[in-house]
Amino acid sequence: MSRFPFPTGRTRTIVLAILATVLVIASLVVWKAWRDTMGDPQVLRTTVTLADMPDGTDPVTVALLTDIHVSGPDMPPKRLERIVAQVNALEPDLIVIGGDLVSDGRLVTHVYEPNEIIAPLAGLKAPLGVILVPGNHDHWYDWPGLKAALSKTDIVVLENEAHEAGPLAIGGLDDEYTGHDDIPATLRAMEKLAGAHIILSHGPDPTPDLPEGSVVLAGHTHCGQIRLPLIGSLGVPSRYGKRYECGRIDEGTKTVIVSGGLGTSVMPVRFGTRAQVWLVEFRPEGE
Structure with missing residues (x-):
């Protein structure tokens, strides 16, 4: 005989209803986590x-990809191949990659x-090319190995350097989180090029140290990766807290666009956030 017999009558009905409710809620949570983690990126x-983009210049659309974090279980190369096809279908003029190509936690x-x-x-294709900067996980994993593999492609790698892409001068900061960034060197490199200035950085934290009027494309924060109802994100990997957590931030004369990225870090799960691809159209200020 059971020491704690299962309730009978009305009590049994209530207990079964509670258990069924808990099971349904748990199933919904698991479904949402799976959808948020493995769903196609939001566009x-x-x-x-841009004040320094001459009037009459045709708009330039830039696709921003960040925090790809190729690894099992959630971002195998086959899934990345599908995302690459989705990005190419958007037909951007230029593609920029904000680092963290890998995860090895x-x-x-x-x-x-x-x-x-x-x-x-x-496989990424754009008329003005593909530009990449490294992130903290790339340095922790094997940046020389990744860079050697990148050298066999047409992707332009910037480490505190600059590259002219049509009417834009892209300054690529190396990763600030691991102390590899050099803002003065990057700005000097940009000044040697024609074109409106855009900063590509793995994370948004260099923004306060950049000149007024800077435009920054970044990632790193994953938009919190796990954001709970009523509570929000459990943490943001930034020394500025939630100041640059996610999305477009217009701060004085500076504009920062922080992508939630594609993959995951630390835990292979998203909740309340989705993978993201940003399409940023740059136009002359007078238009």
């Missing part, structure tokens, strides 16, 4: 006017080799 759009089920990580990215 978010915004327009930024404790909860990762499979760590891929540099060539496996880079191979899908070689």
Whole structure:
């Protein structure tokens, strides 16, 4: 005989109803986490006017990809291949990648080799090219190996350097989180080029140290990755807290666009956030 017999009558009905409710809620939570983690990226759009872009210049649409984090279980190369096809279908003029190509944390089920990580990215196509800066996970994993694999593609890698892409001068900051960034060197490199200035950085934290009027494309924060109802994100990897957590931030004369990224970090799960691709249209200020 059971020491704690299951309730009978009305009590039994109430207990069964509670258990059924808990089961339904748990199922919905699991479904949402799966959808948020593995769903196709959201495509978010915004327009930024540039004071140093000459009047009459045709608009330039830039696709911003960040925090790809190729690893098992949630971002195998095959999934990245599908995302690359989705990005190409958007037909951007230029594609920029804000680092963190890989993830190799404790909860990762499979760590891929540099060539496996880079191979899908070689399929990205845009008339003005593809530009990339490294992130903290790239430096922690094997940046020389990743860079060697990237050298076999047409992707332009910037480490505190600049590159002219049509009417834009892209300054690519190396990763600030690991202390590899050099803002003065990047700005000097940009000054040597024609074109309106855009900063590509893995994370948004260099923004306060940049000149007035700067436009920054960044990631790193994952938009919190896990955001609970009524509570919000459980944490943002930034020394400025939630100041640059997610999305477009217009701060004085500066504009920062922070993508939620594509993959995951630390835990292979998203909740309350989705993978993101930003399409940013740059126009002359007078138009």
